[in-house]
Amino acid sequence: MLFDSVYRVPAQDRMSPLVIGVTFSYEHGRWLVLHNQDSNGPAS
Numbered sequence: 001m002l003f004d005s006v007y008r009v010p011a012q013d014r015m016s017p018l019v020i021g022v023t024f025s026y027e028h029g030r031w032l033v034l035h036n037q038d039s040n041g042p043a044s
Helices: none
Strands: 002-009 014-027 030-040
Touching: none
Parallel strands: none
Antiparallel strands: 002 014, 014 030
């Protein structure tokens, strides 16, 4: 799953685009996160 997100710090008037990729697996009746990869920049 790929999320296009924004990290904001209003007090510093700063905003950074982020791409967050998460990989899930369903095992023994529950969802597990196998991999979480964050990176700078907008999704393209």
